[in-house]
Amino acid sequence: MDKFLIRGGRPLHGDIPIGGAKNSALKLLVAGLLTSERVVLSNVPRIDDIATMRVLLQGHGIVVEDVDDTGHTISVGGDITNTEAPYDIVSKMRASILVLGPLLARAREARVSLPGGCAIGTRPVDMHLKGLEALGAEIRLEAGYINAAAPRGLVGARIVLPFASVGATENLLMAATLADGRTEIVNAAREPEIADLVACLVAMGARIVDDGAGTIVIDGVERLHGAHHAVVSDRIECGTYACAVAIAGGDVRLIGGQTAHLGAVVRVLEEAGVEVSQEGNAMRVRRSGGLHGVDVMTEPYPGFPTDMQAQFMALFSVAEGASMMTETIFENRFMHVPELNRMGARINVHGASAIIRGVPSLSGAPVMATDLRASFSLILAGLAASGETVLNRVYHLDRGYEAVERKLSGVGAVIERVTG
Ligand SMILES: CC(=O)N[C@H]1[C@@H](OP(=O)(O)OP(=O)(O)OC[C@H]2O[C@@H](n3ccc(=O)[nH]c3=O)[C@H](O)[C@@H]2O)O[C@H](CO)[C@@H](O)[C@@H]1O
Numbered sequence: 001m002d003k004f005l006i007r008g009g010r011p012l013h014g015d016i017p018i019g020g021a022k023n024s025a026l027k028l029l030v031a032g033l034l035t036s037e038r039v040v041l042s043n044v045p046r047i048d049d050i051a052t053m054r055v056l057l058q059g060h061g062i063v064v065e066d067v068d069d070t071g072h073t074i075s076v077g078g079d080i081t082n083t084e085a086p087y088d089i090v091s092k093m094r095a096s097i098l099v100l101g102p103l104l105a106r107a108r109e110a111r112v113s114l115p116g117g118c119a120i121g122t123r124p125v126d127m128h129l130k131g132l133e134a135l136g137a138e139i140r141l142e143a144g145y146i147n148a149a150a151p152r153g154l155v156g157a158r159i160v161l162p163f164a165s166v167g168a169t170e171n172l173l174m175a176a177t178l179a180d181g182r183t184e185i186v187n188a189a190r191e192p193e194i195a196d197l198v199a200c201l202v203a204m205g206a207r208i209v210d211d212g213a214g215t216i217v218i219d220g221v222e223r224l225h226g227a228h229h230a231v232v233s234d235r236i237e238c239g240t241y242a243c244a245v246a247i248a249g250g251d252v253r254l255i256g257g258q259t260a261h262l263g264a265v266v267r268v269l270e271e272a273g274v275e276v277s278q279e280g281n282a283m284r285v286r287r288s289g290g291l292h293g294v295d296v297m298t299e300p301y302p303g304f305p306t307d308m309q310a311q312f313m314a315l316f317s318v319a320e321g322a323s324m325m326t327e328t329i330f331e332n333r334f335m336h337v338p339e340l341n342r343m344g345a346r347i348n349v350h351g352a353s354a355i356i357r358g359v360p361s362l363s364g365a366p367v368m369a370t371d372l373r374a375s376f377s378l379i380l381a382g383l384a385a386s387g388e389t390v391l392n393r394v395y396h397l398d399r400g401y402e403a404v405e406r407k408l409s410g411v412g413a414v415i416e417r418v419t420g
């Protein structure tokens with residue numbers, strides 16, 4: 001198993017390229033199930049979750065190909081020959097549940113493993129299933145699988161989501177593009193990844209009006225066609241490297257980064273003492289003075305993202321004063337706390353909130369994390385720590401961050417991957 005060795009204490013200077021969003025690219029690949037024609041996606045990140053999604057789609061009979069040798073442009077298309085999403089893939093990657101709506105819409109049936117919980121929480125899918133039932137699907141849960149059928153096709157409906165779930169919005173949006181009549185999704189998620197999916201579906205011939213304020217209206221069409229679409233920039237990767245500059249100090253341009261998608265994150269960075277500006281197509285991040293603690297609560301977009309919570313916990317560990325981090329999206333997303341504390345952080349968790357009392361410095365240690373963002377929070381701590389940090393279980397990072405060691409060493413960090 002690969003490890004990272006990190007030696008802290010170096011400020012960061014230069015440019016870091018920001019890739020396409022994992023949380024958008026995965027859904028856009030799934031959208032390819034909605035047409036037999038080729039959908040070509042550019043700016044796709046080269047990460048393990050994308051490789052897993054390719055295997056899942058190929059299992060459905062879809063042809064997934066690299067369009068060039070960059071590995072960042074992928075085409076999907078073809079006929080669905082198998083409507084089962086098996087346990088071994090769904091349990092590895094939760095975004096697999098997103099095939100349910102498109103399979104039902106196009107093949108009129110689907111058998112998808114229930115994803116179950118994961119390291120950050122129970123993560124139920126009841127809203128996905130209720131929404132699909134409202135569109136006329138018959139759903140039975142059996143032996144850990146969702147068996148869904150819509151023998152006469154899906155029919156448009158008005159669906160009010162009790163919570164602005166990103167996954168449920170995406171599943172229902174894709175299913176509704178081929179339903180008979182009009183679907184209205186009320187209290188829909190407003191994340192930039194939703195707008196990206198809407199833009200791709202519209203390019204494929206879907207009729208969608210998204211008011212950007214939580215209401216999406218879809219008029220079903222008979223068929224969708226091929227399209228070209230560039231994946232939106234990864235706001236979480238961008239925010240993560242902004243935290244790297246914030247914790248290590250320095251001055252870095254995050255090429256492709258968009259402050260417009262990171263409003264809540266930028267506000268917290270500025271309050272903490274970090275300078276952030278948009279300069280052309282780059283987000284510039286600078287810190288020369290001290291860091292200050294801030295109180296933060298995770299919320300659906302445009303609130304502060306849960307996917308940035310762990311990274312900010314590392315940052316606040318070395319900020320002056322106390323910070324409070326409240327996690328409202330997932331019930332078990334503080335798994336990084338004991339590891340940060342092993343590096344000298346002073347963090348106490350009380351239910352959904354954590355109090356972080358800033359310390360003057362952290363010290364390197366062998367650490368490991370149980371999920372993607374938690375793993376990066378330990379790299380961030382390592383960048384600020386004295387001595388060497390050894391991060392184990394790098395496979396969590398490889399799921400969602402491309403070329404971490406290259407991007408960080410390119411701006412002066414000392415980080416090395418040890419394979420084996
Ligand atoms: C609102 C939010 O921040 N969503 C995040 C969530 O998306 P993801 O799509 O995974 O999760 P949802 O947005 O659906 O879920 C948010 C909350 O709703 C609950 N829920 C969801 C679906 C359902 O059918 N029933 C139910 O109870 C979940 O348990 C969770 O507490 O994780 C992704 C990966 O970290 C992030 O990129 C998304 O930004």
Ligand SMILES: C=C(OP(=O)(O)O)C(=O)O
Pocket residue numbers: 023093094095120307372373400
């Ligand atoms: C938790 C994440 O992803 P997933 O929903 O794939 O677990 C994430 O992107 O931070």
